[in-house]
Amino acid sequence: MRFKTLIAAIGAATALSSAAYAQGYPERQITMVVPFSAGGPTDTVARLVAERMSADLGQQIIVENVGGAGGTLGAGQVAKADPDGYTILLHHIGMATAATLYRQLAYDTLNAFEYVGLVTEVPMVMVARKDFEATDFKDFIEKVKAQKDTINMANAGIGAASHLCGMLFQSSIDTQFTTVPYKGTGPAMTDLLGGQVDFMCDQTTNTTQQIKGGTIKAYAATSPERLAIFPDLETVTEGGLPQMTVGIWHGVYAPKGTPAEATERLSKALQVALADEKIATAFGDLGTTPSSAEEATPAALKEKLESEIARWKPVIEAAGVYAD
Incomplete structure (x- = not known):
């Protein structure tokens, strides 16, 4: 009986403590x-x-x-x-x-x-240096595959969103590229703007202003539907890579x-x-x-x-x- 009373008292104290917290x-x-x-x-x-x-x-x-x-x-x-x-x-x-x-x-x-x-x-967007010669996403895929030995793809380091999207892209087109890892999105974007790297896949939160400013070229969004902010930008599904939706x-x-x-x-x-x-x-x-x-x-x-x-x-x- 005393044991049950003790348990009840502990339970009541715990409930009061929880309520106070x-x-x-x-x-x-x-x-x-x-x-x-x-x-x-x-x-x-x-x-x-x-x-x-x-x-x-x-x-x-x-x-x-x-x-x-x-x-x-x-x-x-x-x-x-x-x-x-x-x-x-x-x-x-x-x-x-x-x-x-x-x-x-x-x-x-x-x-x-x-x-x-x-x-x-x-959503993410596949972007490239502003003078990249591809006209649309399908053309982009063809050109990067043809230049796989000389082209390079930037990312913000192992585990970063750009790294993950890059892996998914390589897997989707069954092609491996030379990858250039950076210590963060900022320096990766800086080199893309400067033309030191050829392309990357990154979040709209990091690419929107550059795309709008015309300092980089956008080829496809990884969203299931077209982005309201870029209604003319095709999706990866429209470009033939539905498995790359992410x-x-x-x-x-x-x-x-x-x-x-x-x-x-x-x-x-x-x-x-x-x-x-x-x-x-x-x-x-x-x-x-x-x-x-x-x-x-x-x-x-x-x-x-x-x-x-x-x-x-x-x-x-x-x-x-x-x-x-």
Whole structure:
């Protein structure tokens, strides 16, 4: 009888503690780790979302850039952080591909995090130096295949979105190119603008302004349908490569063990942020759209991560590209 009374008392105390936590959270600023350099496409998305989430939470979210190793350094830092709701991670599709791409990870991708929700899925665009001679995407494919021994393809480093899209492109056309990895999207784009590299595949969040300015040439979007921001740009499906359809999705995570009250509150703040018209406009200018309220949930993000790990595993294994 005493034992049952003790258990009941512990349960009641836990419930009261949980309720008090939920009522008070957050009580101080939150750090959102972005595992890539400042100014890149994922950083741009993170800062837009963090600002609007801060307003809803009543506490500021500070964005901290922890770049390196294709995003795994920043993700690893969050995996080891105190699970108190005050350190979170905004990561892109690399969260899924790293599970296969890296032989040794400092964390278990599926089990080291709690899920908050999906943020957006950014389409990618195949772009080339502005004087590239191809007239359309089919012509582009023919020309790069014919010049495979002399042409080169840039990317922002192993595990970056541009690297993943590049692997998918090579797999789709069964052709290997000399690849030039950079330490970030910025320097890769700089050399593409200068004509030091021939082409790359990157997110609209990083290519839109250059395409509009005519400083690079766009050949195809990786989205299922044509982009509203570039209605005249054909899709990879229209160009004969439906298997290359891909979006660089972003999600928010917290360390494993973070109280459910915190992840639920963060998820609600994320939903509020993504429903804001200013966010929709800002995302639209970058060629993407916010996730829906149903997608900005822990369950939706968990399902997405699991399915994307399964999708990319055979692509990476076929390419035989791994990182230590």
